[in-house]
Amino acid sequence: MILYSDAMKYIITLLLFWGICANGQNTKAEKDSTKSVELEEVVITAAIKKKIETEMKMAVSVDEFLASSEDISFIKRGAYAWEPLLNNMSTERSTITIDGMHIFGACTDKMDPVTSYIETNNISEIDIKSGQEGSLHGATVAGSIDLKRKSTPFNLYKKWSGSYQTGFELNNKQFFNLGNVSYSSDKFVADASISFREAGNYSDGNNKEVNHSQYNKFNTSIGLAYKTSTLSSVRVEAIFDQANDVGFPALPMDLWLSRALITSASYKQLFEEGLFKVWDTKVYFNAIEHYMDDTTRPENLVHMDMPGWSTTYGLVSKATLKNERFFSEIQLNAYNNLSIAEMRMYPQDRSERTMFAYSWPSVTTTVAGISMNNTWELSERSQLNFGGSLTINYNHSKYVEFNWIFHPGTPQEKTRILPSLNTSYQLDINNFNFSIGTGYGHRAPSVSEGYGYYIYNSFDRYDYIGNPNLKNEISYEGHASAGFKNEKASVQAKVNYFYIKNYIIGRVLSMGSPMNYQSVGVKGYTSLDHSTLFNFSLNTSYTLFDDLHWKGSLTYARGKDENEKNLPFIRPLSYQTSLNYNYERFGFQTSVNGDIEQINYSPEYGEDQTPSYTIWNLSVDYTFYIKNKKTVLQLGAENVLNEYYSTYADWGNIPRMGRNIFTSLKFNL
Amino acid sequence: MKFHILFAITILFVITVSCTLEETDYEAEIATEVTDYYDFEEATSFTSNQYIITIEALNGSLHKGYNEIRLEITNTQTNEHINNSEVTFLPILTDASGNNSSCPHSYELVYNTDENYYSGYAVFTNKSGDIGSWELYISFTDNDQTYTVNQNISVLEQTNKNLNMASFIGNDDEMYFIALIAPQKPNVSENNLVAGVYKYIQPTNPAGDFPDPSQFLFSKVKNHKLLLDPRMPEPSMGNHSSPNNQDLIQLNDGLYHGVVNYTMTGNWTLNFIFLNENDQVIKGTEVPTDFTPGIEGVKSELYIDTLF
Structure with missing residues (x-):
C-alpha cells in the first residue's frame, strides 16, 4: 500500500515536528501564563456516557461498555469486535465516528466495526444520539455513535497524570494491561496511551470450550496539543490499533491480522465576543487493513483468503454559536473513502489456477454535507431543538464489470442527495420532564449494499450481491419521552417509531448460484416498500439508603417488514436490574439481566427462536x-450460575461465555 | 518529554511500516493465464516464381483452433502488392499412414482493400506432430496466369484456453467444429462470447487430382443455436454458475454470438447444447444445476473448457 506508507511518513514528520516545536516553546510559556482564558468545550447535554466503565465492572472493553447503553444491542460472532446495533438497526443505518471522523471497516462481513479499533483508555466518552438528531455527523437513519477521544485541557501549572490498569479474566484467560499518561501545561498538552489484551478460547455454560474465540489486541494512541494563542490551539492525534489471530467461532474463517491507523490534525479557535464561540476544524486520514483467512480451519473444503482495505481522508469543521437563549452547531463534513475487498479461493490441487474476485470492486465514496443543530430556549422550562443536514453522496465503482454480472449496464457512478430534518420540544415541569420530536432523513446504501459481490453471510448462509440502483432509504421517525426525577428516585421512559421507506434488506435471487461452499443460495440487496421499527425503554433508579442504590431497565422493540412479517435482529423484551452498596472502602455490586424468549423471530432472514436466559453477575x-x-482492586464474576445461553443476535447461535471470574487493579499515577 | 514522544513515534513507525499484504493488481491477475494476441505478424512466407507470399497471424504463429489469416502477395520484380488476384487457400493434414484431411477454412480469400491483404481463416484441429503434419496449398492468379504453391507450416498448441475448440459427430451423423474466437482475454464480467461453427461436407463425387478441394469442403453452419450453461468444474466450487448468460445465435458475420458471465477467475466449462434450425438437439446434454460442494461438476456431452 503505497498510499498508506506515504501518509505514514507524512504524519510521522508532522508529529516529530510538533514534538520538537512544542517542547522548545514549552519553557517560555510558563512565564507569561497569567492570562487565563480556558479552552473549554461548550457541550450541550445529550445521551453522553461519561465514565468508561459499567455498573458491574471497572475494566471493560469498548463493546462491553457500549452494551451497557439501552440504545445499543450487539450482533456477536465471537468474543471480539461486536457489531453495535443502534435502535435495533445494523451499522449501515448509523454513523459511527471518532471525534466526528468517519472511519469504515475493511471487512465485508462487518467483522471490524469502528468500535473495534479503539480502546477504553483512549476514549473519554461515547455520545449516542438517536435517529435524525444524530445527523450532525452525516446522513443517518438509526442515529449516531461518536466516540470521543481523551484530551486533557490546558493547565496553568505543569501537571503529569496517568493511570495503569491490569487484570485477568479466568474464563478465557484474558490478560490485559492498559496504561495512559498525560502531561499538561499552559501551552502544551500531551496524551498517550498503550494497551495489550490477550485472550484464549472461552468456555460456554456447559464448560465446553468454544474453539476459535481467542483474540490479541494492541492499541496505542498519542495526542499533542499546542496553544497557538490565548484563544486558539492546534492538535495532532494518532491511534494505532492492531489485532492478531482473532477467532470468529460463528464464521468459517478467522482474522489473521487487522490494523488501523487513525490520524488527525485540528485547529480550534475560540471567540470571546459575539455570536460565534468556537470554530473547530480538523483534517483526518485513516487506513484500515483487515486480513481474514482460514488457515486455522483445516476442515474447510476450500482454502480462501479475504483481505480488505479501507482508506478514508476527510475534513470536519464545526462552528458553535451561542447567545443567551440560542445555541447552534453548524458542521461541515467531507470525506473520501476507498473500499477494496478481495477473495481468492484455492483449488484442491494447489498447482491449479486460483480463483479470484473482488467482493468490493474498488468502490470510492465521496461525501460532502452541511449539518446544523439548534437549540432555542423558549423559557426556563422549555426548549425547542431543530436541525437538518444536506449531503451529497457520490459512489464510483472502479471494476464496475463485477456489478454488471447481476445488474447489466448499471452506471459506474452514482450521485445521491441526502436531506435530513429534525425537530423536538422539551419541557421540564418541576420534577417531570417531557419531550416529543420528529425527524425525516435519507441514507445512501452502504458499499456492500450497493456494490458488494458474493459476500457470504454465515448467519442465513447466503451469498449477498449489492445493487447499485437501490433507492435511498427514507426514514420518518417520531419519538417521545417522559420522566420523573427527585433526590431519591428517577424514572425515564422513552419510545421511538421509525417508518422506513425503501428499507434495504437481502432477498433471495432467482438467478445465480452460490460461490462459497457453505452457502445455500444467492441473495440480492433489495428495497422493501417499507419497514417499521418500534423501540421502547424504561429506566429507573432508586436510592434505598445513602449507600444502597437500585437501578432497573427494560427495553422492548418490534420490527416489521412491508408484509407485517418480522425483521431480523430485533431484541426481545430485555431487562436489567442492579444493586450497588458501598461500605467504607468497599463497593458491592450485583446485577441480573436477561432477555425473554424471542417470540417475534424471522425464519425468512435466517433466524430461529432463541429461548430466554437470565444472567447473574x-x-x-x-x-x-x-x-x-487512588487505587482500586476489583474481583467479580459474570454469569455466576454458569448459564448456557445464546442471545437472539448471536451469529449461528454460538453459546455465550459461561461463568467468568474477573479481577482487575487500577492505579492512578 | 522529547524522549517519550520520540519513543512512542518510533514504536508506531516500526509497527506500521512492517510488512502488510499487497493488494492484487487486477490487470496482471487476469493476464496471468492468458496469452494475449495483439498484432498480426508474419507466421510464414515462401516464394513462387517471382512472387513472395506472406501469411500473417496474430503474434506471428498458427495455433490449434481458430486463426484469422492475412495473406499478402508481392511481385519481387515490380515490388508491387498484387491486389486483383484470385487466391485459394487449403490446409491439408497428412497423417503417418498418408491419409489426407483438412479443417474448417475459407477456401477463397477475400481482398481487403483498406488494409491491402487477402483475408481468411483456418480452424486447425490438431497441432503439428499430433497425428501428422500440416501443409498449405495456395493458388493465386496474376496477369491471367495461375500459380500454385504448397508449404509446410507449423501449428502450435493453443496456449490460450479461451480459444479452445471442439469437434464432434452430431446425432445427424455429420461432423461439426466449434471454435472459440472471443473473448481472447476474458474479464470477471459480462463477456461477449463469439464462436465459429462449421460442418464438414461429405464429398459427393470421387476424388480428382490431389488436392481436390471438393474432397475438403467445409461450410459455416447456418441458423443453428448453441445453448450455453457456464460452470466452474473445480470440486470445491460445487458446480458454481453465473447469471444473465445468453445463448449463442448466428449474426450477419456468420459467427455465433452470445454472452458469458464469468464471476471469478479460474477454470470454467462452457456447457453447450447444439440445436439445429428446428430446435432439435444435434449434440449436448443438460447439466445438473444443483450446488454440490466437493463434487466435480458434470459436463455436457458437448463442452469447451476455458481458463483465465
Whole structure:
C-alpha cells in the first residue's frame, strides 16, 4: 500500500515536528501564563456516557461498555469486535465516528466495526444520539455513535497524570494491561496511551470450550496539543490499533491480522465576543487493513483468503454559536473513502489456477454535507431543538464489470442527495420532564449494499450481491419521552417509531448460484416498500439508603417488514436490574439481566427462536491509597450460575461465555 | 518529554511500516493465464516464381483452433502488392499412414482493400506432430496466369484456453467444429462470447487430382443455436454458475454470438447444447444445476473448457 506508507511518513514528520516545536516553546510559556482564558468545550447535554466503565465492572472493553447503553444491542460472532446495533438497526443505518471522523471497516462481513479499533483508555466518552438528531455527523437513519477521544485541557501549572490498569479474566484467560499518561501545561498538552489484551478460547455454560474465540489486541494512541494563542490551539492525534489471530467461532474463517491507523490534525479557535464561540476544524486520514483467512480451519473444503482495505481522508469543521437563549452547531463534513475487498479461493490441487474476485470492486465514496443543530430556549422550562443536514453522496465503482454480472449496464457512478430534518420540544415541569420530536432523513446504501459481490453471510448462509440502483432509504421517525426525577428516585421512559421507506434488506435471487461452499443460495440487496421499527425503554433508579442504590431497565422493540412479517435482529423484551452498596472502602455490586424468549423471530432472514436466559453477575471492589493516589482492586464474576445461553443476535447461535471470574487493579499515577 | 514522544513515534513507525499484504493488481491477475494476441505478424512466407507470399497471424504463429489469416502477395520484380488476384487457400493434414484431411477454412480469400491483404481463416484441429503434419496449398492468379504453391507450416498448441475448440459427430451423423474466437482475454464480467461453427461436407463425387478441394469442403453452419450453461468444474466450487448468460445465435458475420458471465477467475466449462434450425438437439446434454460442494461438476456431452 503505497498510499498508506506515504501518509505514514507524512504524519510521522508532522508529529516529530510538533514534538520538537512544542517542547522548545514549552519553557517560555510558563512565564507569561497569567492570562487565563480556558479552552473549554461548550457541550450541550445529550445521551453522553461519561465514565468508561459499567455498573458491574471497572475494566471493560469498548463493546462491553457500549452494551451497557439501552440504545445499543450487539450482533456477536465471537468474543471480539461486536457489531453495535443502534435502535435495533445494523451499522449501515448509523454513523459511527471518532471525534466526528468517519472511519469504515475493511471487512465485508462487518467483522471490524469502528468500535473495534479503539480502546477504553483512549476514549473519554461515547455520545449516542438517536435517529435524525444524530445527523450532525452525516446522513443517518438509526442515529449516531461518536466516540470521543481523551484530551486533557490546558493547565496553568505543569501537571503529569496517568493511570495503569491490569487484570485477568479466568474464563478465557484474558490478560490485559492498559496504561495512559498525560502531561499538561499552559501551552502544551500531551496524551498517550498503550494497551495489550490477550485472550484464549472461552468456555460456554456447559464448560465446553468454544474453539476459535481467542483474540490479541494492541492499541496505542498519542495526542499533542499546542496553544497557538490565548484563544486558539492546534492538535495532532494518532491511534494505532492492531489485532492478531482473532477467532470468529460463528464464521468459517478467522482474522489473521487487522490494523488501523487513525490520524488527525485540528485547529480550534475560540471567540470571546459575539455570536460565534468556537470554530473547530480538523483534517483526518485513516487506513484500515483487515486480513481474514482460514488457515486455522483445516476442515474447510476450500482454502480462501479475504483481505480488505479501507482508506478514508476527510475534513470536519464545526462552528458553535451561542447567545443567551440560542445555541447552534453548524458542521461541515467531507470525506473520501476507498473500499477494496478481495477473495481468492484455492483449488484442491494447489498447482491449479486460483480463483479470484473482488467482493468490493474498488468502490470510492465521496461525501460532502452541511449539518446544523439548534437549540432555542423558549423559557426556563422549555426548549425547542431543530436541525437538518444536506449531503451529497457520490459512489464510483472502479471494476464496475463485477456489478454488471447481476445488474447489466448499471452506471459506474452514482450521485445521491441526502436531506435530513429534525425537530423536538422539551419541557421540564418541576420534577417531570417531557419531550416529543420528529425527524425525516435519507441514507445512501452502504458499499456492500450497493456494490458488494458474493459476500457470504454465515448467519442465513447466503451469498449477498449489492445493487447499485437501490433507492435511498427514507426514514420518518417520531419519538417521545417522559420522566420523573427527585433526590431519591428517577424514572425515564422513552419510545421511538421509525417508518422506513425503501428499507434495504437481502432477498433471495432467482438467478445465480452460490460461490462459497457453505452457502445455500444467492441473495440480492433489495428495497422493501417499507419497514417499521418500534423501540421502547424504561429506566429507573432508586436510592434505598445513602449507600444502597437500585437501578432497573427494560427495553422492548418490534420490527416489521412491508408484509407485517418480522425483521431480523430485533431484541426481545430485555431487562436489567442492579444493586450497588458501598461500605467504607468497599463497593458491592450485583446485577441480573436477561432477555425473554424471542417470540417475534424471522425464519425468512435466517433466524430461529432463541429461548430466554437470565444472567447473574457479582462484583466487589476495594479502594485504597498509595501515596495519596487512588487505587482500586476489583474481583467479580459474570454469569455466576454458569448459564448456557445464546442471545437472539448471536451469529449461528454460538453459546455465550459461561461463568467468568474477573479481577482487575487500577492505579492512578 | 522529547524522549517519550520520540519513543512512542518510533514504536508506531516500526509497527506500521512492517510488512502488510499487497493488494492484487487486477490487470496482471487476469493476464496471468492468458496469452494475449495483439498484432498480426508474419507466421510464414515462401516464394513462387517471382512472387513472395506472406501469411500473417496474430503474434506471428498458427495455433490449434481458430486463426484469422492475412495473406499478402508481392511481385519481387515490380515490388508491387498484387491486389486483383484470385487466391485459394487449403490446409491439408497428412497423417503417418498418408491419409489426407483438412479443417474448417475459407477456401477463397477475400481482398481487403483498406488494409491491402487477402483475408481468411483456418480452424486447425490438431497441432503439428499430433497425428501428422500440416501443409498449405495456395493458388493465386496474376496477369491471367495461375500459380500454385504448397508449404509446410507449423501449428502450435493453443496456449490460450479461451480459444479452445471442439469437434464432434452430431446425432445427424455429420461432423461439426466449434471454435472459440472471443473473448481472447476474458474479464470477471459480462463477456461477449463469439464462436465459429462449421460442418464438414461429405464429398459427393470421387476424388480428382490431389488436392481436390471438393474432397475438403467445409461450410459455416447456418441458423443453428448453441445453448450455453457456464460452470466452474473445480470440486470445491460445487458446480458454481453465473447469471444473465445468453445463448449463442448466428449474426450477419456468420459467427455465433452470445454472452458469458464469468464471476471469478479460474477454470470454467462452457456447457453447450447444439440445436439445429428446428430446435432439435444435434449434440449436448443438460447439466445438473444443483450446488454440490466437493463434487466435480458434470459436463455436457458437448463442452469447451476455458481458463483465465
